[in-house]
Amino acid sequence: xxxxxxxxxxxxxxEHALHVLGFLDVENVRAGRIIELETxxxxxxxxxxxxxxxxxxxxxxxxxxxxxxxVIQ
Amino acid sequence: xxxxxxxxxxxxxxEHALHVLGFLDVENVRAGRIIELETxxxxxxxxxxxxxxxxxxxxxxxxxxxxxxxVIQ
Amino acid sequence: xxxxEALGRQFGLSSDEYANMLAIMGRTPTLTELGxxxxxxSEHCSYKSSRVWLKTLPTQAPWVxxxxxxxxxxxDIGQGLAAIFKxxxxxxxxxIEPYQGAATGVGGILRDVFTMGARPVANLNALRxxxxxxxxxxxxxxxxxxxxxxxxxxxxxPTVGGEINFHPSxxxxxxxxxxxxxxxxxxxxxxxxxxxxxxxxxxxxSKTGRDGIHGATMAxxxxxxxxxxxxxxxxxxxxxxxxxxxxxxxxxxxxxxVVAIQDMGAAGLTSSAVExxxxxxxxxxxxxxxxxxxxxxxxAYEMMLSESQERMLIIISPERIEQAKAIFDKWELDFAxxxxxxDTGHIVVKHKGTIEADIPLEPLADQAPLYHRPTAPHPSxxxxxxxxxxxxxxxxxxxxxxxxxxxxxxxxxxxxxxxxIGGQTVKRPGGADAxxxxxxxxxxxxxxxxxxxPRYCQANPRRGGAQAVAEAWRNLSAVGARPLAITxxxxxxxxxxxxxxxxxxxxxxxxxxxxxxxxxxxVSGNVSLYNxxxxxxxxxxSILPSPVVGGLGVLDKVELAMGMSMxxxxxxxxxxxx
Amino acid sequence: xxxxxxIFPGTNRERDMAIALKKVSGQDPVMLWHxxxxxxxxxxxxxPGGFSYGDYLRCxxxxxxxxxxxxxxxxxxxxxYVLGVCNGFQILTEAQLLPGALLxxxxxxxxxxxxxxxxxxxxxxxxxxxxxxxxxxTVMAHGDGNYVASSETLSRLExxxxxxxxxxxxxxxxxxxxxxxxxxxxxxxxxxxxSANFRVCGxxxxxxxLVDPLMGGEDGKPLFASLVEQFTG
Ligand SMILES: Nc1ncnc2c1ncn2[C@@H]1O[C@H](COP(=O)(O)OP(=O)(O)O)[C@@H](O)[C@H]1O
Numbered sequence: 001x002x003x004x005x006x007x008x009x010x011x012x013x014x015e016h017a018l019h020v021l022g023f024l025d026v027e028n029v030r031a032g033r034i035i036e037l038e039t040x041x042x043x044x045x046x047x048x049x050x051x052x053x054x055x056x057x058x059x060x061x062x063x064x065x066x067x068x069x070x071v072i073q
Numbered sequence: 074x075x076x077x078x079x080x081x082x083x084x085x086x087x088e089h090a091l092h093v094l095g096f097l098d099v100e101n102v103r104a105g106r107i108i109e110l111e112t113x114x115x116x117x118x119x120x121x122x123x124x125x126x127x128x129x130x131x132x133x134x135x136x137x138x139x140x141x142x143x144v145i146q
Numbered sequence: 147x148x149x150x151e152a153l154g155r156q157f158g159l160s161s162d163e164y165a166n167m168l169a170i171m172g173r174t175p176t177l178t179e180l181g182x183x184x185x186x187x188s189e190h191c192s193y194k195s196s197r198v199w200l201k202t203l204p205t206q207a208p209w210v211x212x213x214x215x216x217x218x219x220x221x222d223i224g225q226g227l228a229a230i231f232k233x234x235x236x237x238x239x240x241x242i243e244p245y246q247g248a249a250t251g252v253g254g255i256l257r258d259v260f261t262m263g264a265r266p267v268a269n270l271n272a273l274r275x276x277x278x279x280x281x282x283x284x285x286x287x288x289x290x291x292x293x294x295x296x297x298x299x300x301x302x303x304p305t306v307g308g309e310i311n312f313h314p315s316x317x318x319x320x321x322x323x324x325x326x327x328x329x330x331x332x333x334x335x336x337x338x339x340x341x342x343x344x345x346x347x348x349x350x351x352s353k354t355g356r357d358g359i360h361g362a363t364m365a366x367x368x369x370x371x372x373x374x375x376x377x378x379x380x381x382x383x384x385x386x387x388x389x390x391x392x393x394x395x396x397x398x399x400x401x402x403x404v405v406a407i408q409d410m411g412a413a414g415l416t417s418s419a420v421e422x423x424x425x426x427x428x429x430x431x432x433x434x435x436x437x438x439x440x441x442x443x444x445x446a447y448e449m450m451l452s453e454s455q456e457r458m459l460i461i462i463s464p465e466r467i468e469q470a471k472a473i474f475d476k477w478e479l480d481f482a483x484x485x486x487x488x489d490t491g492h493i494v495v496k497h498k499g500t501i502e503a504d505i506p507l508e509p510l511a512d513q514a515p516l517y518h519r520p521t522a523p524h525p526s527x528x529x530x531x532x533x534x535x536x537x538x539x540x541x542x543x544x545x546x547x548x549x550x551x552x553x554x555x556x557x558x559x560x561x562x563x564x565x566x567i568g569g570q571t572v573k574r575p576g577g578a579d580a581x582x583x584x585x586x587x588x589x590x591x592x593x594x595x596x597x598x599x600p601r602y603c604q605a606n607p608r609r610g611g612a613q614a615v616a617e618a619w620r621n622l623s624a625v626g627a628r629p630l631a632i633t634x635x636x637x638x639x640x641x642x643x644x645x646x647x648x649x650x651x652x653x654x655x656x657x658x659x660x661x662x663x664x665x666x667x668x669v670s671g672n673v674s675l676y677n678x679x680x681x682x683x684x685x686x687x688s689i690l691p692s693p694v695v696g697g698l699g700v701l702d703k704v705e706l707a708m709g710m711s712m713x714x715x716x717x718x719x720x721x722x723x724x
Numbered sequence: 725x726x727x728x729x730x731i732f733p734g735t736n737r738e739r740d741m742a743i744a745l746k747k748v749s750g751q752d753p754v755m756l757w758h759x760x761x762x763x764x765x766x767x768x769x770x771x772p773g774g775f776s777y778g779d780y781l782r783c784x785x786x787x788x789x790x791x792x793x794x795x796x797x798x799x800x801x802x803x804x805y806v807l808g809v810c811n812g813f814q815i816l817t818e819a820q821l822l823p824g825a826l827l828x829x830x831x832x833x834x835x836x837x838x839x840x841x842x843x844x845x846x847x848x849x850x851x852x853x854x855x856x857x858x859x860x861x862t863v864m865a866h867g868d869g870n871y872v873a874s875s876e877t878l879s880r881l882e883x884x885x886x887x888x889x890x891x892x893x894x895x896x897x898x899x900x901x902x903x904x905x906x907x908x909x910x911x912x913x914x915x916x917x918x919s920a921n922f923r924v925c926g927x928x929x930x931x932x933x934l935v936d937p938l939m940g941g942e943d944g945k946p947l948f949a950s951l952v953e954q955f956t957g
Contacts, residue, residue, distance in 0.1 A: 001109070002382075005356050005441060007454065009384035010780040014108065014132070016478070017777065017786040023127055025113035031781070034107040035087060036074070040098035054096055059087070063243045063380055075827075079872055082830050082909065106781075131789060134782055134818065136825045137872060295834050299865070300775040302736025386734050386778025478733060557837075564836045564865040566933045567773075569740035574940075584938065586739075705938055 001032035006064045035059055047071045074105035079137050108132055120144045149180050157184035163515055170509045178447045178495060178502040185413035185451060186420060187514050189675055194515040195641035196673045199654040203668040204661045209630055210669055211332065217258045217408060218328075219669025220335060221631045223700045225588055228332045230264040233272075233325040233596070233633045233696045235674035239358075240322040243380040244289025248322050249297040250383040253455055255326045256301060257409035260392050261458065263336040263399050264328025267568060268583050269298045271308035271324045272596040272635070272694040276317030278551045283312070286320050294324070295562040300385035301392070304571055305563035306581035309596050312551040315689045318679025323635040323672075325696040327594055329585055336399060338408040340426035340461045340487055345405060347419070347430060347485040348467075350474050351391050351457035354415075355440035357381040358453030387456040387479070394477035395458065403466035410457040416450045418459040419485075420493055424507045429488035434497040438480040446495055446502035461487065521651045522644035524607050572707050579624040580699070582707040591704030593627030595697045600690035607649045611656030611693050618697030619664050626708045627699030629664065634671040634695050639678045639688025649691040650675075657693060666697075725955040727753040727768040730796070730812075732787040737773035737810065737930065744932035745770070748948035758790040767955040768805045769796060771812025773865070773930060783826060783868045784814030793819050805849055805951070806924045810866055813916070813926030822917055822926045823881065824873035830909030834867040838940075839907060839929060841889045841915050842896055848918065849954040850925045851888065853946035859896040860943045862929040864907065869928040871910035871917075878911055889916035889927055 002008045008030050015029035041047035051069035060067035075081045081103050088102035114120035124142035133140035147153065154164040157180060167175060167183045175183065185191055193200065205213035211228055212220040218232035236251025256266050271294055276283045298305045303326070340347075358381040398404060406426065408418045415432070423430035434449050444452075462470055467483065474481035488494070493510075495503040538546070547553055560575035572591060573582035580595040597617040603610030615632065622629040634657065639646040661667055677689040701707055727745050729738050738755065745753045754764055763769070776787035787793075800806060800821065808816040816822040829835055838861050843854040854860070873881070881887055891913045892898045893905040898913045900906050906913040908928070916927030931944025 001107070006380075007352075007355055007357060007382040007384065007440070009382065009386060009778060011108075012384075013386065013777050013780040013786065015110070017131060017781070017789065018110075018127060021127075021131060021789055023112075023123065026123075026127075027111050029108065029110040032107045032109070034074070034105045035084075035102065036105070037088070037091075037102040038100050039096075050096065050099075054091060054094075054099075057094055058090055061243070064246070064382065079827075080909075082828050082832055082870065086832050131785060132781070134785065134825055136817070136820075136823075136874075137827065292833075295836075299834055299836075299867075300734070300736075300778060302774060384778070386775060386780070389734055389736060389775070561837045562834045564834070566836070566863045566865060566930070566939070567737060567740065569743050569933050569936075569939060572938055586743075 001030060001066050002064055003066050044071050074103060074139050075137055076139050117144050147177055149174055149177055154180060157181070158188055159184055163187055166513060170506065170513060176502060178450055179505055181447050181451050182416050182420070182503055182505060183510070185416055186510055190412050191417055192514040193673055194517050195519050195647070195675060196636060196650065197516055198518055199651050202654060203658045205667050205669060207631065207665060207667045210667055211335065213667065213669045214671065217261050217338060219631060219633055220262065221669060221698065222332060223585070223590060223592070224702065225590060226332050227585060227590070228330050228335060229327060229592055229698055230259050230262050230330055231325065231327040231633055231696065231698055232258050232670040233323055233635045233694065234258065234672045235635050235637060236322045236324065237319060237637065237674050237677055239380060240290055240320055241286065241318065244286045245293040245296065246380055246382050248290040248293030249385070250381050250455055251322050251324045252294055252297040253383045253385065253388050254411050255324045256303065256388060257411065257458070259326040259328040260395060261336065261407050261409045262330065263334050264330040265396060266303045266326050266328040266392065267570065268327045268581065268594055269303050269305045269324065270581070270594055270596050270696060271305070272321070272598065273308065273310045274316045274321035274600070274692060275310070275312050276320065277314040278312050280314070280317050282317065290320065290322055291559050291562055297383055297385045299564040301389045302567050304565050304567045306565050306571055306583060307575055307594055307596065310556060310559065311600065313600065313690055315687060319677045319689055321637050321677070321689070321692055323637070323694050325596060325633060327592065327698065334399070336404055336407050338406055338422050338425055340406045340422040340428055340430065342405055342461065342463065343428060343487050343489045344464070345461050345487045346464055346467060346483045347432065347487065348460040348462060348470065349437060349457065349482045349484045350394070350460060350479055352384060352387050352454055353438040353440035353480055354444070354449055354452045354454045354457070356444065356448055356452060357455070359448055359451045381453050381455050383455050390477040390479055391456055391458065394474050394479055397473050398470055401469065403462045403470055405461040405463060407458060407460045410459060412453065414452050414454065414457070415459070420507060420510065422459065422461065423487065423493060424511045429490035429492045429494070429507065430485060431488050431494040432485035432496065434484070434495060436482050436484045438482050446497040450495060450503070519641050519647045520644045521648040524645055524648045524652060527605055572704055573625060573709055578707070578709040579621040580627065582625055582701065582704065584704045589703055591627070591701035591707055593622045593625045593699040593701060595621040596694060597621060597697065598692055598694040600692045603649070603653055603691040603693060607652035607691055608656035610691065611653035612660035614693055614695045615657050615660035615664065615666060618695045619666055622697050622699035624708065626706050627701045629666050629697060629699040631667050631669045632661070632695050632697045634668055634693060636671070636673045637677055637689065637692040637694065638675055640686065641675045646688055653691055653693045657695070725749040725751060725768060725952050726766045727770060728756045728764065728766045729753050729770045729772055730756045730758060730792055732758040732774070732776035732790060734776040734778055735772055735774035735811065737932070740930070741770055741772040741809070741932045744935045744944070744948055747935050748945060749952045756792065758787065758792045760792050761795060763795050763799055766804065768807065768951055769799060771806070771808040771815055773810030773812060776811055776815065782818065784811055784818040787815045788818035797821070800924060804923065807850065808926040809930060809932065810928055813928055814868065816924065816926045821924055822919055823877045824871055824917065826868050826928070827870040827872050828868050829870050829907070830903065835869070835907050836865045838862065839864045840892050840894050841929060842892045842898065844887050844890060845885060848888065848922055849951060850947055851950055852953055853949040857896070859892060861934065861941060862931055862944055863933040864929045866928055869908040869910070871914040873911060881917060882912070884920065886918040886920070887912065887914055888918050888925060891915050
């Protein structure tokens with residue numbers, strides 16, 4: 001997800017399209033990316049830690065994006 | 074998220090990049106989109122219904138993508 | 147926040163500059179006023195270090211319609227048409243966020259050109275990256291190339307040419323120089339000088355957010371590790387909105403409603419309002435309550451300094467408001483009357499009932515700092531050792547040459563740029579020494595090129611500067627064009643260091659010499675200083691002196707344009723001494 | 725031939741298309757704005773390339789809901805012909821006027837270069853001026869040209885002869901897995917398809933950018949010549 005305050009051209013365009021389609025009470029649309037993956041990490045904590053490392057190093061662009069990691073078993 | 078069986082070039086590229094970075098035990102990477110928005114819908118059910126309509130009509134392409142809707146208060 | 151000299155320093159004002167501001171104001175300025183002074187007097191907006199040297203460049207020729215001083219240069223290309231072009235740098239933002247830095251660089255230079263009434267018909271660029279082996283280089287190259295393509299392709303302007311070099315001096319400070327060329331009718335060129343007391347000031351385009359506040363001053367500050375912490379100053383571009391803005395502005399300009407127009411570039415609302423009113427010799431009053439805002443609780447300071455992209459400021463006559471609004475409504479863009487012209491000679495900024503700024507425009511412009519910075523001769527590097535290795539076969543030597551980063555094929559880059567959109571591209575990247583496009587609906591062609599060899603400028607700045615101009619001239623001649631004029635982008639290190647200032651002075655004089663000799667004037671340009679990286683040991687390493695030249699020429703019969711692919715048979719001639 | 729070009733916010737190859745149509749048919753096309761709710765009398769509607777709505781969300785997704793799309797559907801039902809190029813093709817698939825979808829190129833990069841297409845049949849309104857299995861050069865300029873469809877859809881398309889253009893190498897040989905011969909990674913190397921009634925054609929590359937020797941060739945001209953032939957006899 002883009003950081004608060006960073007312009008989200010996608011979100012803005014989607015919001016506009018939703019309004020045109022008649023979803024008039026929708027606002028603050030923000031578009032982000034979700035990445036699902038499988039890991040061989042043994043524990044919940046190890047997986048979380050790995051996810052955070054991957055987020056910092058590659059998956060998110062720290063300059064303009066925030067990210068969060070969730071582990072599902 | 075792309076449906077199972079639809080080749081996901083982005084997911085594949087991310088998987089490759091993660092391997093290069095040394096995250097060798099990661100696999101089945103899939104990339105999808107997440108859209109957050111606020112609605113004035115009064116009830117949880119109404120919001121869910123609205124979200125599903127938006128997904129079917131615009132936000133997801135049924136030919137290649139699946140979607141799910143979650144309401145957070 | 148208390149406004150005092152210490153805060154002034156944080157905003158980039160020297161003690162003298164701060165004192166001068168106090169003298170002009172006759173009181174302690176407000177925070178918003180300080181912000182306005184600091185950006186208007188920054189290197190980026192005031193050219194305080196380079197102006198004395200820029201003035202030595204030749205800018206006149208019978209075919210020059212507008213030289214430096216407008217948003218872009220304008221030359222007569224015949225048949226009642228004019229070519230409008232300029233180059234601009236986005237070096238510092240591209241290091242912090244390569245994709246968005248490069249993308250917004252393209253967006254900014256496009257606006258400089260269509261703001262004058264031209265439809266943009268071609269983009270070019272000149273890129274310099276660090277050592278290919280450096281760990282950051284690949285990421286920066288990839289992001290910059292994707293960003294240039296992402297913006298240009300979406301806006302629908304073909305990217306037809308450019309150049310790329312690698313050198314370790316650009317490791318922490320890549321150069322991203324973007325050039326746009328547009329075409330307009332000679333008698334329909336729009337300028338930025340505001341006129342008509344009482345005329346409304348119109349804001350169009352995207353909403354204002356807190357993007358890139360202080361980007362203009364950042365672009366003039368030396369780079370170090372802290373730069374990474376200044377991240378939120380990165381702006382995100384929206385090429386889709388830019389495309390709508392081009393169409394809407396050109397549609398409005400086709401009516402006779404526009405008195406003056408300017409894009410909101412570096413220092414956003416501040417520089418556009420100050421420059422438009424200043425050039426027109428009028429005052430301007432803005433009511434920020436009416437500025438379309440993307441975020442809540444924005445202060446006057448933030449709105450005046452925001453660098454949100456894809457915005458323009460327009461002066462029209464009051465009876466044209468409805469007509470103009472209908473056009474921007476059609477293109478689904480924001481449109482707001484945010485002020486009017488006055489006869490006070492001041493810029494007055496109101497927000498929520500208070501006057502946040504009230505500055506006399508004349509001294510703000512006329513007393514902008516101007517420095518004759520000391521120059522020192524540039525130490526010429528040791529001559530390169532001449533080595534003849536007999537152990538390499540001709541084939542091995544050739545393979546080594548074509549395999550080196552500066553000579554290898556650039557097809558992987560231009561294959562990501564849409565070079566054919568518009569249907570007028572006669573010589574695409576790789577097809578000739580200069581790109582050639584047809585001027586739609588005529589037999590005319592434009593030849594376009596960007597050139598600079600920083601190595602030469604390092605070895606001998608004066609001859610290097612001259613060489614860059616001469617190379618552009620040759621490339622244009624090689625496709626059969628008559629070279630008309632250049633735009634340039636002077637990329638150098640810290641001008642407070644005499645040897646860097648020496649490089650700049652010498653390069654500019656060399657360029658001037660060549661321009662005069664070739665009757666090839668400079669009609670627009672841009673300066674980017676403080677291109678340095680702090681090394682781990684604290685020392686600052688300057689980039690190679692890089693005065694990039696963008697050349698434009700015209701072909702009266704575009705079908706005669708020459709390419710460089712070899713015919714299947716024929717003779718080879720070499721012209722000139724070897 | 726009376727043709728119309730539909731412009732959505734963000735469309736950017738409408739001028740190229742207009743030049744090509746004018747050049748081959750001798751008649752200027754009508755420019756139509758996406759909010760229009762009625763169409764003039766036309767033989768052919770063209771949805772040109774570009775980045776409608778910035779191609780945010782998915783390419784063509786938002787344009788597919790524009791008011792004019794209802795008119796376009798009615799036009800097709802009444803027997804009209806529609807050509808969608810690049811973004812136009814993406815819009816037609818998003819509007820479900822053509823099957824399948826266009827995903828990000830396999831390389832994840834925008835591709836701007838020349839490629840080769842093979843004409844799979846020449847008994848259609850769009851291809852009558854080519855020889856059967858003719859191979860022609862064309863300009864590609866897209867980031868999302870990777871054609872996908874379910875295996876049932878693909879076999880239906882093949883069975884009904886609705887694959888009109890395929891990516892091939894310069895010799896006309898198709899190889900789905902070769903990143904030069906099939907640059908986007910399209911299923912079955914598909915570059916262009918037809919609707920079940922053969923009156924709607926979508927294709928990714930840009931024949932309109934090669935209709936003039938000065939711009940590098942006239943390889944795209946037969947497409948427009950075929951359409952002119954269809955409507956003027
Ligand atoms: N190196 C240069 N050579 C010639 N003209 C220059 C140079 N640098 C800047 N200029 C001119 O100075 C004026 C101000 O430039 P700039 O501040 O970049 O304009 P803008 O505010 O439109 O970005 C322009 O007319 C520009 O063409």
